[in-house]
Amino acid sequence: MGNRSELTFTGSHTMTTIAPKTILIVEDEPDVARLATIYLEKEGFRTVYAKTGEEGFQLTRSERPDMILLDLMPPEMDGLELCKKIRSLRETASLPVILLTTKTEEPDTIIGLALGADDYVTKPFTPKSLAARVNALFRRLDRTTGAPQAAYSFGPLVLDRSRHEVINDGQEITLTAKEFGLLEHLLQNPGRILTRDVLLNAVWGYDYFGTTRTVDVHIRRLKQKLPLLNEAIVGVKSLGYKLIEPLPRH
Missing domain, CATH: 3.40.50.2300 (Response regulator)
Incomplete structure (x- = not known):
């Protein structure tokens, strides 16, 4: 072998x-x-x-x-x-x-x-x-590695696709490939309801078969690593998740 x-x-x-x-x-x-x-x-x-x-x-x-x-x-x-x-x-x-x-x-x-x-x-x-x-x-x-340079921000949170890194309040947060993909997709679609099937196909990259519970587990882990997302990522009953757009700072 x-x-x-x-x-x-x-x-x-x-x-x-x-x-x-x-x-x-x-x-x-x-x-x-x-x-x-x-x-x-x-x-x-x-x-x-x-x-x-x-x-x-x-x-x-x-x-x-x-x-x-x-x-x-x-x-x-x-x-x-x-x-x-x-x-x-x-x-x-x-x-x-x-x-x-x-x-x-x-x-x-x-x-x-x-x-x-x-x-x-x-x-x-x-x-x-x-x-x-x-x-x-x-x-x-x-x-993700070959994507053109682009960054998404959410309050103090910044996701940089070109460097494949997430910075929160100046501190780098280590995410797995799936966590990074989920966060990227949510930041790309603020305010939009994303079904579990959509997230699976977008992040896992194939037509997923079996339970969609894996999305829930990864979302929960993402919130644990980034507490500012606890209330920002909202579960929509029987559908999926939505990222609530942050209120503008005054």
């Missing part, structure tokens, strides 16, 4: 080598890990494998992967604890994390989202659905 391959483009005077994105798979079931590895490498990704949570944490710091597929129950350190540790470190705080769960782990899945996971895939999964989730999350990150 995890052989590195590179794509090389040549021109009349230059040669550029682009290394594939690296995905760390933290999974103690060999068959699941093998299936994920085979199909992700077919998609052109490089994979790294860890069988335990502790090993996964060490590889996160040494390999600096572009994304983590994280089983909820690996030995030594469970997925919830590992997710929490990843989000606590500045150098890995924004690292995309997709949980690998079973249907019986739904409460833990919600906790995992609350701790900072960006998405989840239910086992047993099909290779097609796993690849779709991974590619969708990378597309979202690429769109």
Whole structure:
């Protein structure tokens, strides 16, 4: 597992080598890990494998992967604890994390989202659905990174798309990819009711199937990190959310 391959483009005077994105798979079931590895490498990704949570944490710091597929129950350190540790470190705080769960782990899945996971895939999964989730999350990150320079403000809060940073009262706030995407979409549409399906399609980047509860979890986490949004982001019953435009300062 995890052989590195590179794509090389040549021109009349230059040669550029682009290394594939690296995905760390933290999974103690060999068959699941093998299936994920085979199909992700077919998609052109490089994979790294860890069988335990502790090993996964060490590889996160040494390999600096572009994304983590994280089983909820690996030995030594469970997925919830590992997710929490990843989000606590500045150098890995924004690292995309997709949980690998079973249907019986739904409460833990919600906790995992609350701790900072960006998405989840239910086992047993099909290779097609796993690849779709991974590619969708990378597309979202690429769109944000490659977006033209633009900034949105909300009172003392400033979101800078070109730098992918959020500043509140002069202090930088660390957000996950999904939290940043949700905040960006809300700031782009002040005063407009955004349904959960609209937010899922806009931020997750694909036609989401399953519960929309993940939006509620991410909105709640966004409010925890940015208390000035507690009353500004209003839930609209049975629909979604709306960002109330701030009153002008006098």
